[in-house]
Amino acid sequence: MNIISDDACDAILKRMKPSLERHKSCDIIDINPGVGVWSAKLHDFLNPRTHILLEPDIRLYGPLLNPLVKAPTSTYKLVPRSGLVWGHLESVLNEQQLPHQTAYPRDDPRLEERNDTLLITANLGYHPKKPYKGFSSLAQMVIYQFMGSVKAHSLFQKYGLVRMLVWINDEERHNILPRTIASRRKGSAEAAFACEKLEEVASGTAHSGNRTREAELDLQVGRNVLQKMRAKGSEIPKGRESFLMQQLASLPDVETRSTFRIEDEVAKAEYATLKKLKSSGQEVDSRRLTSLKLLLANDGKQQRRVTALCDEYEGIVEGAKAIQDLPHSEEKDARNKDFQEQMDQWEEEVDKLSGDRAGQVRLNCENRLAVKRERPLLLWDRRETEPLKLEPEEFHPAKTMSLLDIQPKSLIxxxxxxxxxxxxxxxxxxxxxxxxxxxxxxxxxxxxxxxxxxxxxxxxxxxxxxxxxxxxxxxxxxxxxxxxxxxxxxxxxxxxxxxxxxxxxxxxxxxxxxxxxxxxxxxxxxxxxxx
Structure with missing residues (x-):
């Protein structure tokens, strides 16, 4: 899979310009450049002193990449090997290929410092997806190993903390950056220790699958992101607004509406959009379409009961926060006992619901508490900017990809x-x-x-x-x-x-x-x- 749209690359680089400026005149290791559109755009923006293209399919992509290499004063180096085979990747991690880089020994404190003179970009998008060694895709395995290289200071992380810009299949972004507590796995928990930032720069931006959370939570986080962007003067180009930003724009009085009303309106709007796309012959997430259909078919009274129980749970937790700072006393013991009794009564009410409804209540409560902390639990909810929306026709084959920005940090x-x-x-x-x-x-x-x-x-x-x-x-x-x-x-x-x-x-x-x-x-x- 390859990005082929100049406009999409330009929009992405404009969005990333403030943080990419520090990499001007750096060295670039480019894994699977393919047709070279992204590679050339990134190269022109950064003007690197060395740009190594690790492309295994030289027969297919050589005619497109050779003009870059043979241009006057070119700093490209085309290496016909796979950057995803670590032995091949290690073959360019040396003084001959990277004369400006210094590999540090294991105990050198410079390993814990950010190295802005080296940048990694990789294309891990395959269609169809390639399962590999127990992972659902090769991309999942490579990102798992990229994360591991940060803590072990292996591969290119032996030069210090090196930033990675990684293209993946759009459908895989939810595995890397889960949107709901139910999707949180060991890898995403571990990523918080290895990454200063793990952000989705651009993608199809749509929900995926049937594991979503209350729409009001997404809208609340979206409003916070929008405020951060406005404070920094960051704008979303027309036509690049994510589905979430489109929803926010369509609900101007969102603050005054009930959670249930918002859920209903957002679900109806998204269902109508997906139905329209499907009827026009475009590929849509069938699991998400089915999930929305079932949601809209649910009995409204039952759904309101679910929301009321979630609100009650939040109220009980808020009350418990006030107890936390009290000194040890009979009053504190009495209030803690009251808290436990309230929780027991709440559990009894939840258990009266059907199994699916009871599970929904508990999951909703978990998701609310994950968002409403001083520091949100999910990396997705900590984002500073909203991803730019990309279209299928901007790629070949016509399937959307997602760009991840992985900025490692020193372990605590x-x-x-x-x-x-x-x-x-x-x-x-x-x-x-x-x-x-x-x-x-x-x-x-x-x-x-x-x-x-x-x-x-x-x-x-x-x-x-x-x-x-x-x-x-x-x-x-x-x-x-x-x-x-x-x-x-x-x-x-x-x-x-x-x-x-x-x-x-x-x-x-x-x-x-x-x-x-x-x-x-x-x-x-x-x-x-x-x-």
Whole structure:
């Protein structure tokens, strides 16, 4: 798959200009440049001193890439090898091909610094998708390994922290940047530790599949993003507005409408749009179309009951936040008891609903709490800009792709300390927890090793801090709701634990799950484990 639209490339580079300026005159490693439209545009913008084109299909793309290489004063180098075979990639990571770069030894502090003199761009889009070694696609595996290279300082990350611009199939972006707590997996939880930014620059922008959250949450986040963009003077070119921005524009009085009314209006508008596209012969997400049809067919009274219970849950949690700062006293004990009684009564009401409805209530509540934190849980909800909308006809074949901007960061001190041993603790926790993402934290901790639950419950106050997304009852907090702060606190507690298992015991328990193919997948088994 290749981007072939000059206009789309120009819009993307204009959007990214403020952050790309720091890479002027850098070195570029370009994996799978294909027809070379994106490569040439990026090259003209950055004027790199070296631009290595790693293209394995030289017979097909050579005639398109050779003119770039043979142009007067060209800084392109065409290497007819696959950049996705690490042995081939390593063959250009040397002083001969990159004379301006310095590979640092493992203990060199410069490895933890941003290297703006090197930029990676890669095209991982294939049609049809290529499954590979247990992963649903080659792209999923490569991104998993790119993330791993950040913590290990391997591949091109041996030159410091190197930015990556990666093209993938549009349908795969939700696996990398999940839109809902139900889609959060080990890979996306781990990415928060490896990336300063992981942003979707441009894509088809439509929802995908049937796992979505309340429309009001997306609109709320969208309004916040729009405010950030306006504050920075960032504009969306006409015709490049995402579906979310189009929805916001069509609901000018959104603040005054009920959540249920918004849900209904947004669902109807999206369903009508998809039906129109399908009738005109365009490819649409059939799962999303079916999901919307079922949503609109649901009984309105039942849906209002779902919304009311979610609102009630939010109210109970808000009340609990006020208790958090009170000094230990009889009053605090009484109010905590009242909180537990309210939660028990709420659970009883939810359990009166059908299984699907009860699951929807709990999932909605989890999603609300994931968004309404000081720092939203999902990387998607932390975005600074809204993705630009791309069209299928701007690619060959005519299927939309998505551009991801991956900006790595240094691991936090506890994970760098005694590396890789302390990082293995985080890995062990994530692998163990995400075998069942919807399980409760209590259940997950008990399943680690004997004594782990009792130690971590006592040593990690953030787990029970309602203000930080925690819950006094760890049976009502799911492992997929754990924030970076909570996980770091758990790693630190584990390091201090006098009876912790040995590294060998941890690795034995993890087995092959350390490199779990589902880490970045969108497998959404289980509904929610909040009770």
């Amino acid at each position: 001190p506890i994970l760098r300390q005694d590396y890789p041993n302390n990082y293995d603790i985080l890995e062990y926790l994530l692998v163990s927890f995400y075998t069942m993402p919807a399980q409760s934290v209590k259940h997950g901790l008990i399943g680690l090793v004997p004594g782990a639950y009792e130690w971590i419950e006592a040593e990690c106050p953030s787990l029970k801090d309602v203000r930080k997304g925690g819950n006094p009852d760890l049976d009502r907090l799911t492992v997929r709701s754990l924030s970076e702060e909570m996980l770091v606190e758990m790693v630190e507690a584990w390091v201090r634990w006098p009876f912790k298992p040995t590294k060998y015991e941890m690795l034995s328990r993890m087995g092959s799950a350390t490199h779990d193919a589902s880490a970045l997948e969108g497998d959404e088994t289980g509904v929610v484990g909040m009770h």
